[in-house]
Amino acid sequence: MGMNDFTAHQQKIIKRYYQNIDAISLQKLSETVTELYLAEGKKRERLWKNAAAAMEKMGVQPARIESIVKSNKPELLAELVQEMQGK
Numbered sequence: 001m002g003m004n005d006f007t008a009h010q011q012k013i014i015k016r017y018y019q020n021i022d023a024i025s026l027q028k029l030s031e032t033v034t035e036l037y038l039a040e041g042k043k044r045e046r047l048w049k050n051a052a053a054a055m056e057k058m059g060v061q062p063a064r065i066e067s068i069v070k071s072n073k074p075e076l077l078a079e080l081v082q083e084m085q086g087k
Helices: 008-019 021-038 041-057 062-071 074-086
Strands: none
Touching: 008 021, 021 041, 021 074, 041 062, 062 074
16 A cells, blocks of 8 residues: 555645654653553553563663563663653
């Protein structure tokens, strides 16, 4: 499916989405931090997996991802989010 299959309006929306993908990913990761503080059990495990995938997409070093996930401390993830927001 090429861009020609979309209307001009839809093409603009798609382009804006990809222009802002970093900010969107960072926002989602920030929301995950909040959810991690409140979650327990299997939901918490799923949130950590989602956070790891998001960090990987954002280009965080694999060693740091592993360290944060293994620690099971949302505080460390929150620090990373703050760091990335400062960039």
